[in-house]
Amino acid sequence: MSDSSYSDGAAAQPATRPEQTAPRLMLKGITKQYPAVRANDDVTLIVAPGEIHAVLGENGAGKSTLMKIIYGAVRPDAGEIQWEGEAVDIASPAAARKLGIGMVFQHFSLFETLTVGENIALALDEPFDLKALSKRIREVSADYGLDIDPQRHVHSLTVGERQRVEIVRCLLQNPRLLIMDEPTSVLTPQAVRKLFATLRRLAAEGCSILYISHKLDEIQELCDTATVMRGGRVTGHVTPKQETHASLAQLMVGHSLPDYTRREHNPGAVLLDVKALSVASDDPFGTSLENVSFAVHAGEIFGIAGVSGNGQAELLSALSGEKRGLRADAVTICGKPAGR
Template sequence: MTTPILALRGIRKAYPSVLALDGVDLAVQPGEIHAVLGENGAGKSTLMKIIYGAVRPDAGTMEWRGRVVRVHSPGEARELGIAMVFQHFALFESITVVENIALALAGPFDLKALASRIAEVSQRYGLPLNPWRHVHELSVGERQRVEIVRCLLQSPKLLIMDEPTSVLTPQAVEQLFGTLRTLAGEGTAIVYVSHKLDEIRRLCHRATIFRAGRRVGEVDPAKETEESLAAMMIGREFPRMQRRSHTPGEVALELVSLSVPADGPFGTPLREVNLRVHAGEIVGIAGVSGNGQAELLEAITGERLVADSGAVRLAGQPAGRLGTTRRRELGLVHVPEERLGRGTVPPMSLSENALLTAYRHGMVRHGLVMREPAAAFTNACIEGFDVRCGGLGAKAQSLSGGNLQKFIVGREMRQKPRLMVVAQPTWGVDVAATALIRQQIVDLAAQGVAVLIVSEDLGEILETCDRVAVIAGGRVSPVKNVFETSAEEIGRWMAGMFPGGPAMAAKDAERVPA
């Protein structure tokens, strides 16, 4: 056996309230794609931060190519040849893609030269990117591409990828896997942190499994089943989703040739969108982010008003000019894509965050906050959704992504909605939490609530939704029953190839004789 490029021994890290890592080992060989598997809170992220020098361990050693090293900062890690794609992106929103990348690279400060290198790398690895766009205008998926390209430009010896595929189309996932296999073939070691068991089985050579801060095993994932991996990871049998037959009721949300101008200079305008969501059904909107999802969600939730009041109808009423509060009064609830900053106010406690959207439900009397009902509501969310946190006084920003999402979904569901709009319900959320959230959404629909899911995760849409449509270039495809379509067809639609879609429209235009 060759010397591991990276070997960790006995790593321990305690935080004031929790022991994040308890004497953990990890060995990664050169040219190996090594999966790090575990639930949220298992200590994976902490371990990655330790490797990358962002967090210092309390005890334990790290060996890099057989030599004991101490990595005090990400800068030192990068000098060794360690690069990381963060789960919570390390990007500055107010500056451009090329500036973000320049900050992490050594060498002369020549943005134009760098921009052409970015274009070249993004082309080669199938990660289309405009180097001169500002990051705040990019979707989550596009931001991830920035992170990946930034790492690739550093020609790393070890690449850490934290949940890289959650926002990619099936085709893009294949492309990324091709990239990673090429990199591994060139001798780059890859640490692949993920909850997606099928991906790990397909891609990774070895897998180290973590549970509650301890290493529970190292396996060859190709020789395991998804069930056996999941069982090792969560320590018990893995819950299966209960499907149900769906019987749609009245129309809860109707979009009637909704057109919305682009959200900022690099957004996508919506063109003539028609859509109906009935009570008791789950409709999914698939598509690569940046195709008009932001505009669609804003127009539905009332963050952006629409000139034509009848273009958005909630429970039969024209709602295009109603603000978010009025729409919530009509029974709309919303789980936004950004959990911190939009779904919750990060430095505020969970009970304060509960108040923000659920205050109508007996928590405010004569303009004064009623502490007890608010606490009871918050506790119900925490218990009902198994939110692991430091109680209802815990700050939103102190929760892991999965636990915060469970809290937000719980808060919205408990408001007795007529229509729930969810963006990226399980992005960056671990298997157990994902299963819980999806099951709760399905159960909610079974109680007669209309649900609209906008997600980039096609697997999620096919698993959860009753009917599915695709958004591409600001146009929404016809809606199909999920049993009457396939991942391949949806994938084609995502590229704009559906009746009335942008690709078809372009072809039609070509056919017009000159």
């Protein structure tokens, strides 16, 4: 972002909103009907300059459809969009970017075999010089604590680094509204902290943030205001820090959540035994398994945690027999070798 457009706000400071009579973004009566479902039903949303505004709801509540309407990727059937006090028709993502709206999607749209600089160049609407663009990428990424090498190929990046590429791509276009769709779903806790610091700085500089999530802890920590959705409709406009998990959850699901108590666990016999399982990935961008060992007992709910892309898919292929291992005894099911 250019120094002429924004002031130097510290990342740890709360967002300061420039004085402006009109909201940055206002949606009135937005409706979108698909053949089997009404994704958005008479939705109203107001976002102020410099505000981090959450759109909160369960999966299928209509959050992503609404964001795609704002970004011009989906056309609404009814309703009005106002941008800085004027009615606008956002016919395409290019039109949204021209207004100053950027979006980082939940599923990244990057080409694995291209470099960071080449991926960013593909998203620009104006002519560019790749050498000059690489310099800008380094400057902007370093300025916002999102250091990324424009010469690296995307297939060599971690998930958190790939998200940095998407954010820097938006920042190069000087957005006045940045949409983040489920941005922490694939991030480690450390990467989440870095992301929050970046978003707070952007808000302090006057950029509005639309933050889509269903994670209540994150919403309460980061966001100034929240619009809660359920079944395509708005169920409330709240200040997250003044709400409890229970009150936010009730707005999301329409009823109080039941209380769960952890049952006593008495493990039975070992039904699945994995011993030093190593399987090379056929995918050049996949993750090979190295000496994976664990045991699953009868009557047990066994969890496998990790950020997406760290071998979960490869492990499932090895356990299901889709990918044959080198040793039959590496996977034992009900006492019988099944690794081959």
